[in-house]
Amino acid sequence: MSQLKTISILDNIPSSTQSKSKPEKLSYYTHRCRSNFPFAIPISKFSLSCILFLSLLLFYTFKSPSSPPRRSLAVDWGGAAWERRVRSSARVRSRPGHSVLVTGAAGFVGMHVSIALKRRGDGVLGLDNFNGYYDQTLKRARQGMLERTGVFVVEGDINDKELLKKLFDVVSFTHVLHLAAQAGVRYAIQNPSSYVHSNIAGFVNLLEVCKSANPQPAIVWASSSSVYGLNSKLPFSEKDRTDNPASLYAATKKAGEEIAHTYNHIYGLSITGLRFFTVYGPWGRPDMAYYFFTKDILNRRPITIFEAPGHGSVARDFTFIDDVVKGCIAALDTAKKSTGSGGKKKGPAQLRIYNLGNTSPVPVSDLVSILEKHLKVKAIRKVQPMPRNGDVRFTHANISLAQKELGYKPTTDLEAGLKKFVRWYLSYYPDAKKKSAWDFEVLDCIS
Numbered sequence: 001m002s003q004l005k006t007i008s009i010l011d012n013i014p015s016s017t018q019s020k021s022k023p024e025k026l027s028y029y030t031h032r033c034r035s036n037f038p039f040a041i042p043i044s045k046f047s048l049s050c051i052l053f054l055s056l057l058l059f060y061t062f063k064s065p066s067s068p069p070r071r072s073l074a075v076d077w078g079g080a081a082w083e084r085r086v087r088s089s090a091r092v093r094s095r096p097g098h099s100v101l102v103t104g105a106a107g108f109v110g111m112h113v114s115i116a117l118k119r120r121g122d123g124v125l126g127l128d129n130f131n132g133y134y135d136q137t138l139k140r141a142r143q144g145m146l147e148r149t150g151v152f153v154v155e156g157d158i159n160d161k162e163l164l165k166k167l168f169d170v171v172s173f174t175h176v177l178h179l180a181a182q183a184g185v186r187y188a189i190q191n192p193s194s195y196v197h198s199n200i201a202g203f204v205n206l207l208e209v210c211k212s213a214n215p216q217p218a219i220v221w222a223s224s225s226s227v228y229g230l231n232s233k234l235p236f237s238e239k240d241r242t243d244n245p246a247s248l249y250a251a252t253k254k255a256g257e258e259i260a261h262t263y264n265h266i267y268g269l270s271i272t273g274l275r276f277f278t279v280y281g282p283w284g285r286p287d288m289a290y291y292f293f294t295k296d297i298l299n300r301r302p303i304t305i306f307e308a309p310g311h312g313s314v315a316r317d318f319t320f321i322d323d324v325v326k327g328c329i330a331a332l333d334t335a336k337k338s339t340g341s342g343g344k345k346k347g348p349a350q351l352r353i354y355n356l357g358n359t360s361p362v363p364v365s366d367l368v369s370i371l372e373k374h375l376k377v378k379a380i381r382k383v384q385p386m387p388r389n390g391d392v393r394f395t396h397a398n399i400s401l402a403q404k405e406l407g408y409k410p411t412t413d414l415e416a417g418l419k420k421f422v423r424w425y426l427s428y429y430p431d432a433k434k435k436s437a438w439d440f441e442v443l444d445c446i447s
């Protein structure tokens with residue numbers, strides 16, 4: 001529309017004003033051009049209009065949403081050496097094993113599961129766009145850990161269909177562990193479109209490529225406890241309704257579950273969704289409360305603890321990373337094969353959803369007390385009513401289904417898990433160690 005408008009505006013300029021009117025101005029331009037550049041061509045108003053028109057035409061052509069998505073120049077993939085690295089990373093070393101594409105591999109859960117899979121002999125290829133949602137140096141450090149274990153992380157986005165197709169051309173993945181997502185509950189207020197882009201558009205793009213792959217992989221992906229939203233029946237069970245999301249983040253994860261249903265139904269993709277409950281631990285996410293509380297406590301800065309009026313501090317079913325890793329691996333191991341081929345369903349396929357929680361919610365004020373104990377520094381607490389920006393009062397997982405079908409059994413409580421986190425934090429950030437009252441050697445002996 002805007003292109004057409006531009007054309008008509010230029011077309012309506014009377015020819016007299018295009019070249020003949022205001023000759024003094026024309027001579028000013030030509031004079032300036034001639035005096036600065038000996039070989040300059042006189043530029044009339046008409047020529048300027050043409051240049052402007054062509055520039056607008058080029059701008060809108062390349063900006064048009066109908067033009068095919070172009071690869072980011074920063075992302076470099078392809079070539080024989082690259083393909084060798086991809087194949088080698090995805091190669092199964094001990095049989096029987098899976099060949100797994102892990103999206104979001106440089107993320108918190110992604111790194112831990114990728115390393116665990118690789119260590120037991122599965123083939124693992126990572127994919128991550130290394131976006132700037134939080135500290136990229138931490139993501140690069142996780143990439144370093146992965147590379148030392150033999151996991152190659154391809155730098156690219158789940159929305160890049162060409163790249164995904166290429167990966168499936170090079171490797172016949174048996175499984176996809178889809179962890180790439182826009183995480184964080186409250187950030188959705190600031191950047192809503194990033195949730196739609198990654199958690200909906202990106203997921204659909206990945207499923208499109210998976211459904212056309214031959215063989216189709218089985219998919220295990222990260223949903224979230226946030227889908228239970230404003231439910232008040234406790235503990236949360238997979239059978240409960242999930243149509244009260246309290247945040248856009250929750251709504252996009254819920255949408256993901258419905259999208260998974262569709263691809264299972266139409267194309268025979270085997271899909272397992274895992275509802276993670278506030279996962280924490282070493283190499284965690286700096287945008288999460290336990291992580292930035294640690295930083296603020298060490299810097300003697302105040303921390304804000306949310307309270308639900310009449311209910312005290314908000315509470316979470318904090319789940320330690322090692323338990324979640326075991327749950328992810330059990331989901332991969334028990335996933336049945338997809339039934340489709342060539343983009344067509346050949347029979348009913350597995351569709352599952354599981355809670356991966358810890359089953360013991362802890363108030364955030366208690367979490368702060370545990371951190372104080374492990375850091376040996378008193379927190380400066382500020383209690384504030386829970387803001388209305390997507391948060392929920394509490395989460396509590398019923399894990400009996402995961403226990404029965406995956407053999408999932410969390411073993412780390414918050415006290416023990418935070419001790420491991422603090423120990424990692426103080427060794428990862430050398431300056432933090434100086435701010436803590438901990439004697440590092442004492443800490444080493446205890447854990």
Ligand SMILES: O=C(O)[C@H]1O[C@H](OP(=O)(O)OP(=O)(O)OC[C@H]2O[C@@H](n3ccc(=O)[nH]c3=O)[C@H](O)[C@@H]2O)[C@H](O)[C@@H](O)[C@@H]1O
Nearest residue numbers: 183184185224225226276277278288289304305306314364
């Ligand atoms: O389980 C989940 O589904 C979700 O868990 C976390 O979300 P959340 O539980 O909100 O985790 P945090 O942001 O670390 O907050 C933990 C608790 O601390 C509270 N909080 C947070 C920030 C703050 O300044 N003060 C405070 O009391 C929150 O209300 C919440 O109860 C993750 O950030 C989500 O990506 C994930 O999907």
